[in-house]
Amino acid sequence: MRNARDTFYVTLRDRLAAVNPARTMVLRGVTRPGVLVEENELASAYQPVDAFCLRWTGVQVDAQGAMPLMTMTCEIRYATDGNAGNGGMDRGRLLAAMDAELVAAVGAAPQSAVKVNYAVSPAVAMGTMVFWGDVTPGSSTVNEERLERVATVEVFCYQEAGEL
Amino acid sequence: MLRIPAQAGAGEVAEQLGLAVPEFQDVELAPVVFRKAEARTAARKAAVWELLVSATAVDALVGSSGATGYSSGSVLFADAFGVLVDGVMLAVESATESELGGTAYVYRLVLRASVSAVV
Numbered sequence: 118m119r120n121a122r123d124t125f126y127v128t129l130r131d132r133l134a135a136v137n138p139a140r141t142m143v144l145r146g147v148t149r150p151g152v153l154v155e156e157n158e159l160a161s162a163y164q165p166v167d168a169f170c171l172r173w174t175g176v177q178v179d180a181q182g183a184m185p186l187m188t189m190t191c192e193i194r195y196a197t198d199g200n201a202g203n204g205g206m207d208r209g210r211l212l213a214a215m216d217a218e219l220v221a222a223v224g225a226a227p228q229s230a231v232k233v234n235y236a237v238s239p240a241v242a243m244g245t246m247v248f249w250g251d252v253t254p255g256s257s258t259v260n261e262e263r264l265e266r267v268a269t270v271e272v273f274c275y276q277e278a279g280e281l
Numbered sequence: 282m283l284r285i286p287a288q289a290g291a292g293e294v295a296e297q298l299g300l301a302v303p304e305f306q307d308v309e310l311a312p313v314v315f316r317k318a319e320a321r322t323a324a325r326k327a328a329v330w331e332l333l334v335s336a337t338a339v340d341a342l343v344g345s346s347g348a349t350g351y352s353s354g355s356v357l358f359a360d361a362f363g364v365l366v367d368g369v370m371l372a373v374e375s376a377t378e379s380e381l382g383g384t385a386y387v388y389r390l391v392l393r394a395s396v397s398a399v400v
Binding site: 123126127130143144145146147149153154156157158159160235236238 | 286287288289290294295297298299300303350351356360362372
């Protein structure tokens, strides 16, 4: 399950960077693509704006087959205040741009990737795939000057023997 | 003491995946005013404190001549792991700065105890 989450994040990160290379953020002094996994970062009250934050929530297991099929829900949270130079009046446009980038990255074919174990160095490709559905954007919410949205993606993988 | 992580490695996938832990350093914040901000409530079980930090102290830590390499006070506190007070690590919940004539003169940090410390 951990490997599937890592694989999905790395795939999504690379695809988002390809869709819009300008969407970057500075985290701990380093500029990187504007996407992170919340549980992999320091516990912080700050949600970066103009970036995508992944939060893993639900997990379901279907043990009927030869290998357990795991279904994981990934919430993707993003928000924008708009550009200060525009008085924030472009925040709707910027949120729409993030919507489009996310839909393009998640919906790009193939909606699957070979599962990779990143816990070993160098990373090792595993025997099964990770695959995912289309993105489901939630309603946008207004938090003072900030526009926020939570989208969800269902991610599936098979739990290989001996895999944690 | 403000506990801050070392800069992330550029393109370091292990850190992005939570496989590698950054090194931390403690830097002294002084002078400060430390006070309890509000009582515990049912909705907020953790006690909350307020730390008022002199901008002079922050200026010594940030910028090109600063001890931490961070570009500004807001970035420093946004990236901070927490504030160590009498051996207890308090998380930085928010940080705001007050300005006079376009120059910050005080930073107000809202600190809370970690969930594991709540009894």
